[in-house]
Amino acid sequence: MxxxxxxxxxxxxxxxxxxxxxxxxxxxxxIESYSPVTAQRLENPEPNNWMLYRRTYDGHGYSPLDQINTSNVKNLTPVWTFSTGVVEGHQAPPIVNNGVMFVTTPMGQVIALNAKTGDEYWRYKRQLPDDLFQLHPTNRGVGLWEDKLYLATTDDHVVALDAKTGKVLWDTKVQDYRKGQYLTLMPLIVDGKVIVGGSGGEFGVRGYIVAYDAKEGKELWRTYTIPGEGEPGHDTWQGDDWKNGGGSAWMTGNYDKETRTIYWGVGNAAPWPGDSHPGDNLYTASVLALDPDTGKIKAYHQYHQNDSWDWDEVDAPMLIDLQRNGRTIKSLVHPGRNAIFWVLERTPTKINYVAGWPFVFTDVWKGIDETGKPIVDPAHKPVIGKRVEFCPSLWGGKDWPSAAYSQRTGLVYVPANENFCGGFTGEKVPLKPGELWLGTKPEDIGLKTKPGADHFGELQAWDPATGKKVWQHNFPKSHLFGSVTATAGDLVFVGGTNDRYFRAFHAKTGELLWEQKTNSGIVGMPVSYEIDGTQYIAIQSGWGVDAQRIQDALVTNNIGIEANVPQGGVVWVFALKK
Amino acid sequence: MATTACLGCSTRARAGEDPPGSDERPQKGDLLVFSEGDQEGKLVTAADLKVGGPPIHAWPKDPTTSVVRSASRLNEILIIKLDPADLDEKTRARAVDGIIAYSAICSHAGCPVTAWVKSDVGDKEVFKCMCHNSEFDPRAGAQVVFGPAPRRLAALPLALADGSLSVAGNFMGKVGGTQPG
Structure with a gap:
């Protein structure tokens, strides 16, 4: 017409x-018409949009749209698809602002699409240096502010693009990619500040979180996740270990707009074996509470001390108001890579331990003391000079893919992995900038499945107020390695399996209500948005990075696991059949 | 004196980081030096190689200027000695006393190929990139036997004279990954 x-x-x-x-x-x-992004719009996003990593600053990963619901989701059908043209792990949520979609992919691409029709407006392709190599070739999305987009790149730059044209407005070098420093996360935008955290825990970096002025890319503050000499917490390190102690910060933080506090997760200690960096090693494997104006650390909670398992706790905790024992707790909820489901209380000056329990099998922890420190079993703590086995594997009970929280059901939906254990032989390895520095031989890293295991991936629904598991869906022949999104239609969407399916579950019962086989495996994050009265669900399908690594290990361990998960990214958009 | 000498040098050269030629690809006549381990920097000779591996990781070295070409990681080389009977015809033709050399950079994502391990899909030991598990068989021109790598590792022709090894020509094939990150 x-x-x-x-x-x-x-x-x-x-x-x-x-x-x-x-x-x-x-x-x-x-793009002819673009809606500028303001602080007000990010703090109270319109129901039809998905403009932050988890849609809202509290990190719930929840859409208030309910046109697609438990009774009609069986009629969900593809509306359009779009090939990204690259392989590897497509982890980014399609970001949607009033009808315009921004998709990022491995290789530092940003693609601007008409979210209704799938037509391309423009495409930005980063020219990456030819000597760059990446253990984690991926990107998790662009941040939005006014009429600009912000991309963090694997050659360690932050780039500002004109949202309408894709033209580069500024390009700031963060650190040196040749020393193993790189960026994969979606920048967190707070009040005109572009906030990112560095990757490189496997290269012996000293992690940091840094803020740039959105207008010109000037550095405003930089907070190291490992305290320097004279700073509080420095005494949890010995000698010079802190200089290369890890603590990368490669996932987007969440933000409490009332107290103006950013909550940011911090990664593993480096190198892996704990006795190569004695001490508690603050703030590795922790959550930091930061002042967005200065970067000052207001409070912290360390999920485990002297990390020895490569257990990054980078996934930021969700900010949830919980009713517990007759009172409302302003909580932080974090299903940890260390197998513990954490419920913490956030106050303007402190983070208090409330409760913690294992959500998958672990032989590493004997319990949690009253201050919230897990009690380690030394038999399962990797050290230099001998092989140590531990459960769960180094990918943990839940890796970086996000859990979701539905305000309607009061449940937290966790993409968990069970029946995996791991192990390695720690060794002393000299640090060479830009070269892997794990404290073990990469080829020595093991992933073992428990004998007789009848499944690996688990989609779990937990009531964080009571600590009760309400339902669980098992995946017999696959791990689960994709972010979860909940909607007001009482649906939970997730990909993450090696059979290439994208699925919708009943949020209250866990019943599988709908599935669609896609081009590749899904390691990305589902989103929902609305245009002209139609609700859409969007996801990138593009297998790669650690989902592929676990898959390769499964193939060698087990007969009957799908051996080949084809790679190549495609954006899928669904709506109800009319 | 130093300042005058450095007029016209690039910023990086002035900073004393990378001497001229250190990021150029291996050239005919280059010697080979260990790139890691206790013998780092020492010349690689035929006597250093054991039949059947493991490979030695090496940098090319300009024999005239003594500059080691280590400023680009794309120059790292795997040298291995195998039983000539195990090599396929083309690889055998290029081998000198069973010694062959390849780029140490994986053709998939450009990671370093670090491991010499038993293949996931066979009984033989292979070069393996631990980033994404690609495997290459050095007996057959480093063709891909497992994993996402799209093509073989680039080969580097060698010459052998009186037990000393040198580079006999340019890389054959493309060095580096298809999709950097």
């Missing part, structure tokens, strides 16, 4: 018709 009208106008008046064609048919070209 539109097309025929446009053709008619073309015949009548070339000039007018040309403008019209470019805008309505959405051929490659600039």
């Amino acid at each position: 539109k097309t025929s009208m446009i053709r008619k106008q073309w015949l009548l008046s070339g000039l007018v018709a040309f403008t019209c064609l470019a805008s309505t048919a959405a051929l490659s070209g600039p």
Whole structure:
């Protein structure tokens, strides 16, 4: 209908018709109408949009849209798809602002699409250096502010793009990629500040979180996750260990707008064996509470001391108001890589331990003391000079993929992995900048499945107020390695399995209600948005990175596991069949 | 004196980081030096190689200027000695006394190929990139036997004279990954 009208106008008046064609048919070209992003819009996002990593600053990963619900989700059908043209792990949520979608992919691409039609507006391709190599070739999305987008790159730059055209507005080098420093996360935008944290825990970096001015890319503050000399917490390290102690910060933080506090997760200690860096090793494997204006550390909670398992606790905790023992707790909820489901209390000046329990099998912890420190079993703590086995594996009970929280059901949905154990032989390895520094031989890292295991991936639904598991869905022949999203239609969406399916579950019962086989395996994050009265569900399907590594290990361990998960990214968008 | 000498040098050269030639690809006549381990920097000779591996990791070294070409990681080389009877025809033709050399950079994502381990899909030991588990068989021109790598490792022709090894020509094939990150 539109097309025929446009053709008619073309015949009548070339000039007018040309403008019209470019805008309505959405051929490659600039976005004509774009809604600038403000602090107010990020703090109270419209239900139809997905503009932050987890849609809202509290990190719930929840859409208030309910057109698609438990009774009609069986009619969910693809509306459009779009090939990204690259392989490897597509981990980014499609970000949507009033009808415009921004997708990022491995290789530092940003693709701007019409979220209704799937037509491309523009594409930015980062020219990455040819000597760059990546253990984690991925990207988790662009941050939005005013009429600009912010991309963090694997060659360790933060780049600002014009949202309408994709043109580079500024490009700031953060650190040196040749020393193993890189970025994969979606920047957190708070009040005109672009906040990112560095990757490189496997290269012996000293982690940090840094804020840039959104307008010009000037550095405003940088807070190291490992305290330097004279700073509180420095005495939890010995000698020079702190200089290369890890503590990368490669996932987007959450934000408490009431107290103006950022909650940011911190990664593993480096190198892996604990006796190569004696001490508690603050703030590795911790959550930090930061002042967004200064980067000052207001409070912290360390999930485990002297990390020895490569257990990054980078996934930021969800900010949930919990009713517990008759009072409301402003909580932080974090299903940890260390197998412990954490419920903490956040106050303006402190983070208090409330409760913790194992959500998958672990032989590493004997319990948790009253201050919230887990009690370690030394038999399962890796050290230099001998092989040590531990459960869960180094990918943990839940790795970086996000859990979700539904305000309607009061449940937390966790993409967990069970029946995996791991192990390695710690060794002393000299640090060479830019080279892997794990404290073990990469080829020595083991992933073992428990004998007789009848499944690996588990989608778990927990009531964080009571600590009760309400339901669980098992995946017999796959791990679960994708982020979860909940909706007001009482649906829970997740991919993450090696059979390439994208699935919807009943949020209250765990019943599988819908599934769609896609081009590749899904390691990305589902989102939901609405345009002109239609609710859409979007996901990138593109297998890679650690989901692929676990898959390779499974293939060698087990007969009957799908051996080949094809790679190559595609954006999928679904709506109800009309 | 130092300042005058450095006029016209690049910033990095002035900082004393990378001497000229150190990021150029291996050239005919280059010697080979250990790139890691206790013997780092020492010349690699035929006597250093045991039949059947493991491979030695090496940098090319300009024999005239003594510059080690270590400023680009794309120059790292794997040298291995195998039983000539185990090599396929093309690889055998290139081998000198069973010694062959390949780029140490994986053709998939450009990671370093660090391991010499038993293949996931066979009984033989292979070069393995631990980033994404790609495996390459050095007996057959380093063709891919497992994993996501799209093509073989680039080969580097060698010459052997009186037990000393040198580079006999440019890399054959493309060095580096298809999709850097």
